[in-house]
Structure formats: C-alpha cells, structure tokens
Amino acid sequence: MPTTTSPTSELTLTHGPDGTVVVRLAGSWKLESGLPSLVDLERELDSADGARVAFDTSDLGTWDSSVLAFLAGASKLARERGIEVDPTGLPEGLRRLLALAEAVPEKEGVRAEKEDDDEFVERVGEVAIETERLFRSDLEFLGQVVLAFGRALRGKARFRRSDLALLIQQSGFDALPIVTLVTFLLGLILAFVGAIQLQTFGATIYVADLVGVAMVRDMGALITGIIMAGRSGAAFAAQLGSMKVTQEIDALETMAISSMEFLVLPRVLALFLMMPFLTLYGDAMGILGGAFVGVTMLGLSLTEYLLQTADAVSMSHLVGGVFKGTVYGVLIALAGCLQGVQSGKSSSAVGDAATSAVVTGIVAIIGACGLFAFVFYALGI
Amino acid sequence: MEASLAGGTPVPAITVRDLTMAYGDFVLQRHLDFTIGSGDIFVIMGGSGCGKSTLLRHLIGLNEPRKGEIFYGTESFTAADEERRTEMLRRIGVLYQSGALWSSMTLAENVSLPLGEFTSLQPDEIREVAELKLALVGLAGFEDYYPSDISGGMQKRAGLARAMALDPEILFFDEPGAGLDPISARLLDDLILELRDSLGATIVIVTHELASIFAIATNSIFLDAESRTMIATGLPTELRDHSPSDQVRRFLRRGES
Numbered sequence: 001m002p003t004t005t006s007p008t009s010e011l012t013l014t015h016g017p018d019g020t021v022v023v024r025l026a027g028s029w030k031l032e033s034g035l036p037s038l039v040d041l042e043r044e045l046d047s048a049d050g051a052r053v054a055f056d057t058s059d060l061g062t063w064d065s066s067v068l069a070f071l072a073g074a075s076k077l078a079r080e081r082g083i084e085v086d087p088t089g090l091p092e093g094l095r096r097l098l099a100l101a102e103a104v105p106e107k108e109g110v111r112a113e114k115e116d117d118d119e120f121v122e123r124v125g126e127v128a129i130e131t132e133r134l135f136r137s138d139l140e141f142l143g144q145v146v147l148a149f150g151r152a153l154r155g156k157a158r159f160r161r162s163d164l165a166l167l168i169q170q171s172g173f174d175a176l177p178i179v180t181l182v183t184f185l186l187g188l189i190l191a192f193v194g195a196i197q198l199q200t201f202g203a204t205i206y207v208a209d210l211v212g213v214a215m216v217r218d219m220g221a222l223i224t225g226i227i228m229a230g231r232s233g234a235a236f237a238a239q240l241g242s243m244k245v246t247q248e249i250d251a252l253e254t255m256a257i258s259s260m261e262f263l264v265l266p267r268v269l270a271l272f273l274m275m276p277f278l279t280l281y282g283d284a285m286g287i288l289g290g291a292f293v294g295v296t297m298l299g300l301s302l303t304e305y306l307l308q309t310a311d312a313v314s315m316s317h318l319v320g321g322v323f324k325g326t327v328y329g330v331l332i333a334l335a336g337c338l339q340g341v342q343s344g345k346s347s348s349a350v351g352d353a354a355t356s357a358v359v360t361g362i363v364a365i366i367g368a369c370g371l372f373a374f375v376f377y378a379l380g381i
Numbered sequence: 382m383e384a385s386l387a388g389g390t391p392v393p394a395i396t397v398r399d400l401t402m403a404y405g406d407f408v409l410q411r412h413l414d415f416t417i418g419s420g421d422i423f424v425i426m427g428g429s430g431c432g433k434s435t436l437l438r439h440l441i442g443l444n445e446p447r448k449g450e451i452f453y454g455t456e457s458f459t460a461a462d463e464e465r466r467t468e469m470l471r472r473i474g475v476l477y478q479s480g481a482l483w484s485s486m487t488l489a490e491n492v493s494l495p496l497g498e499f500t501s502l503q504p505d506e507i508r509e510v511a512e513l514k515l516a517l518v519g520l521a522g523f524e525d526y527y528p529s530d531i532s533g534g535m536q537k538r539a540g541l542a543r544a545m546a547l548d549p550e551i552l553f554f555d556e557p558g559a560g561l562d563p564i565s566a567r568l569l570d571d572l573i574l575e576l577r578d579s580l581g582a583t584i585v586i587v588t589h590e591l592a593s594i595f596a597i598a599t600n601s602i603f604l605d606a607e608s609r610t611m612i613a614t615g616l617p618t619e620l621r622d623h624s625p626s627d628q629v630r631r632f633l634r635r636g637e638s
Contacts, residue, residue, distance in 0.1 A: 160494075251481040251543075253442075
C-alpha cells in the first residue's frame with residue numbers, strides 16, 4: 001500500500017466480510033475544500049443489513065474539523081439505523097473529539113420550534129395581541145409622564161437641575177448650526193420655486209410673502225421638528241436604552257428614584273423649552289434664505305424684501321407656528337424617551353430603539369401637522 | 382432593630398412565601414419558601430440559568446411575583462402600595478452585577494444622589510459623607526472620576542459605596558465576584574464580612590463562586606433548574622458534607638459527589 005498521502009481528501013466505502021461497511025479516509029482533509037457528502041454512506045448503510053461501521057485511516061494525512069463533521073454525521077446515520085460504530089480504526093485525537101461531541105446528548109425542547117408560517121389567522125391574532133400590549137404600555141407611559149409633570153408643577157419632582165441645563169444646551173444651543181443650515185436652504189429653495197412662477201407675472205416681490213408665510217406658519221416648525229427628531233429623539237432613546245442595558249435604570253428604581261421624573265421629565269422639559277426658540281430662529285433663517293435669493297437673483301433690495309415679509313406675516317401666523325413647534329418638541333421627546341424606556345437589553349435593541357424613536361417622532365410630527373392644518377383652517381387662522 | 386424590640390422570637394429580615402416566578406408562559410421557579418434571618422449573610426446559589434438573579438429582582442421589586450408573597454420584616458412588600466414600597470426600598474441597598482453606576486455622573490455624584498434625595502443634609506455635608514463612603518471601599522481620592530475611567534473591580538466597589546449610602550438594613554449583591562481577579566474577589570468578601578459586623582446589616586448574595594460561598598455564608602438556598610424549585614437550604618458547608626441531594630453535594634464539590 002502506498003504510504004504517501006495524496007493532497008486531496010479521499011473517501012472510499014468497501015463492504016467488508018460479515019457485512020461491515022469500512023469507511024476508508026485518505027489524503028489531506030481541510031475545511032477549505034468543503035465537507036464530504038454523506039449520501040454514498042447513507043445508501044451503503046441502507047443496503048447493508050444490521051452490520052457495523054468501521055474505519056480505515058491508515059492513509060489519512062492532515063485533518064481538521066471536516067473529518068470530525070463527517071464522522072459525527074456518519075455516526076448519527078448509523079445510530080438512527082441501529083448500526084454499531086466501531087471507532088477503533090480512527091486516530092486517537094479523532095476518537096476523543098468524537099466522544100466529546102457526543103458526550104452531552106441534545107436536550108429535549110431546547111431547540112426553538114419552527115414557527116408555522118402558514119397559519120394566517122394565528123399570525124393576525126399574534127399581531128393584534130402584540131399591538132394591544134404595546135398600546136397599553138404606551139398609554140401607561142403617557143400616564144406616568146403626566147403624573148410626573150403634575151409633581152413637577154407642584155415642585156415635588158426629583159431631577160437634577162444640572163441635568164436639565166445640560167440637556168437644554170445639547171438639544172437647544174448645540175442644534176443651532178444644523179438648524180441654520182437646513183432652514184436657510186429651505187427658505188432659499190422656496191424662494192426659487194416661487195420666483196419661477198411669479199416672474200411670469202412680474203410679481204417677484206411676492207416671493208417675500210410666499211417664503212415668509214410658508215416658513216412662519218408651517219415649514220419652520222416642521223423642519224426644525226424633523227431635525228430635532230433625528231438629533232435629540234434618537235439621542236434620548238439611545239441614552240435611556242443603554243442605561244437600561246447597564247442596569248442604571250434598575251439602580252434608580254431600587255433607590256426609589258422614579259426614572260420618569262429623573263430621566264424622562266428633564267428631557268421633555270428641555271425640548272418643551274427649547275423648541276419655541278429653535279422654531280423662531282428657524283423662521284428667521286428661512287426668511288434670510290429667501291432674502292438672499294431676492295437680493296442676489298431677483299434684483300430686490302433687502303429693505304424692500306424684509307418690509308414685504310413683515311407686511312405679509314401676521315402675529316397669528318407667528319404664534320401658531322411657535323405653538324406647533326412646541327407641540328412637536330414634546331412629541332419628539334416623548335417618542336424618544338418611550339422607545340428608550342421600552343428598549344430591550346442588547347446592543348441591537350438599543351439601535352432599534354433609536355431607529356423607532358426617529359420614525360415615531362417624525363410620524364407624530366407629520367400627523368400633528370396635518371391635524372393642525374385642518375384645525376387652523378376651520379378656525380380661519 | 383425590630384427583632385430586639387419585639388422581645389420574643391427574632392423577626393426575620395425577609396420572608397418568602399410560596400413564590401412562583403415566571404416570564405410569560407415559562408415558569409422559572411415555583412414553591413419557593415424561605416426566610417432570611419436578621420444579620421444573616423444569605424447566599425442564593427444554583428447553576429447557570431436557574432433563576433438566581435431573577436429571584437433577587439423579585440426580592441427588590443424589579444419583577445412582580447406570578448404567585449406568592451414577599452415580606453420585609455412582618456410587612457408584605459408584594460401587597461404594599463407604591464408609596465409604602467418607596468419607603469421600604471429606602472432601607473435596602475443593591476450592588477448590581479456590572480456595578481450599574483450612573484455613567485454620566487462622577488463617583489461622588491453617584492453616592493451623593495440618594496443622600497441628596499432622601500436626607501436633609503447640606504451639599505457640603507453630602508460631599509463629606511460621599512467621600513467617607515468611598516473611603517470605606519478603598520476609593521479615597523477617586524471622587525471626581527467617572528465610572529468609565531476606573532477598572533471593573535473599582536466600579537464594583539464604587540457601586541457598593543453607593544448601595545451603602547443610606548446605611549441600609551439589607552444589602553443585596555448580584556454576583557459580586559464575577560469578573561474580578563481572585564485577590565480582588567477575596568478583598569470584596571472581606572469587605573462584605575466587615576460591613577455585616579460593623580453595620581449589622583443583613584446581606585443577600587447571588588453567587589456561584591464556591592470560595593466565597595464557604596467563606597462568608599451563614600445560610601443559603603439552592604435553586605435547581607431541572608425541577609424548577611429550591612432543593613436545599615442551610616449552611617453551605619453543612620450542605621456540602623451532609624446534603625441528602627446528590628446534585629447539591631456535586632455543585633458544592635465542583636462535580637465530585
């Protein structure tokens with residue numbers, strides 16, 4: 001018999017005397033070259049009646065887990081058919097690894113059962129139950145926030161003033177650059193869109209009306225809200241979510257310090273206090289963006305443009321816009337904190353919480369915006 | 382404390398009656414009945430995944446029992462309303478597995494927060510007490526460090542300082558030795574013993590570290606994951622030598638029955 005080992009793996013099955021299936025493994029077995037198929041062996045075992053399986057590894061070169069995986073599969077096939085496996089032909093190392101792999105039998109009921117995807121009714125039911133549960137916990141969260149606000153109004157809520165100050169800085173002042181950029185460009189875009197239409201009538205001055213009213217009434221608050229949802233809403237969810245992972249929220253609860261008051265309240269307050277200013281600031285930047293187009297492209301003077309804007313925008317527009325912005329701020333903070341508090345306890349769960357915070361925040365803002373449009377129209381504002 | 386005032390039989394610190402713990406449909410442990418004596422160092426032990434930490438969470442009110450009741454002294458914790466529960470929680474301190482220090486605050490602020498919330502101390506007095514508590518756990522000078530700036534062992538000790546902030550009657554530890562080197566773990570054990578002796582606190586520990594179980598425990602229960610209930614209670618050294626249950630003896634002898 002040749003003693004040199006071939007570079008590739010070889011697998012031959014021979015029928016020995018007394019019906020023994022001899023599995024001959026030769027050559028070099030590497031995981032890189034794939035796992036050998038068990039089909040031949042299975043066929044061989046099925047045809048052999050009540051015999052045993054033995055191994056011949058005299059020509060086996062280097063080997064790794066690929067052999068082991070094959071042997072584990074083979075031994076399982078044999079066991080299922082009640083065929084005895086004789087491991088004496090295997091090298092010492094393989095024999096011990098195989099014994100180790102089979103030492104602890106699979107625990108019953110540990111493997112997750114495959115969900116039956118076909119049961120449509122079942123799935124609908126599950127979704128309904130889950131939705132109801134989520135709705136309940138959302139309501140519960142809202143109720144707790146209202147209670148915490150009640151205590152805050154009576155001066156009884158416990159949170160650190162320095163936390164509120166820091167949150168105000170982070171979600172207010174630190175947001176100014178991005179709010180500047182986005183609202184200025186939005187004003188600019190509105191002005192361009194308007195100018196194309198109004199130029200045909202030679203009424204370019206009304207660009208100031210268009211930009212001013214659009215920004216102050218709706219767009220300023222809406223765009224600032226969307227920026228804040230992406231910035232602060234996500235940040236709140238991630239902060240509270242990771243505090244849940246590290247048990248910091250548990251530590252607060254067992255200290256009898258309500259996480260609603262200590263964590264949620266200052267965040268809602270911070271956005272409640274900052275959104276009016278950010279909205280006003282965004283309005284102003286949008287109008288400046290419009291003015292930039294008016295002065296540089298449409299040949300209007302800055303004074304002319306600003307006077308026209310002041311004429312077009314009424315106080316009720318301004319107050320309405322700031323009111324909307326404030327409501328959006330509260331919605332964003334609530335969405336962020338809700339997702340954070342309900343976050344699971346893994347790193348991916350925190351990521352999911354941040355994602356849902358942004359999505360819920362934006363949906364809530366747009367929903368509220370639509371509602372406001374109806375109500376304000378009905379009220380004639 | 383209550384025990385000496387009552388005069389007769391000492392009132393246990395905690396009594397658990399027929400407790401069933403479950404997540405959804407999955408029952409983790411049932412029929413748990415035990416008492417934790419005042420001044421005991423009580424160890425909750427058992428293999429991984431048997432519900433040790435969950436039991437601790439039930440004892441401190443983070444999870445609600447599916448069935449059964451938990452008493453602090455003679456008063457039911459399970460049936461207490463939120464306000465009463467808040468008062469009861471002020472008498473306990475918890476050291477979490479990972480320390481669970483509030484990461485946005487310095488060590489001194491971590492210890493100061495409960496002091497500021499529940500005492501009428503002035504800010505400079507609070508600072509003084511916080512420094513003292515940190516000194517007790519060997520962290521003098523680290524007051525203004527943030528939790529992320531110090532090692533895991535130091536975080537645990539800082540967590541202990543915070544748990545002791547309000548001089549609790551009962552201290553809970555969730556796997557205090559996990560992730561510590563043998564010497565730090567030993568030092569933590571010594572600290573726990575010292576605290577029990579000097580403060581007279583009752584101590585409840587979840588752990589499976591045998592060295593520390595034998596070194597400090599005065600009483601224990603053993604939770605079994607297979608039968609989903611407690612299968613032994615008593616002094617761990619006693620259980621190691623004389624427990625009728627093969628499983629308990631094997632656990633306490635690292636697999637040799």
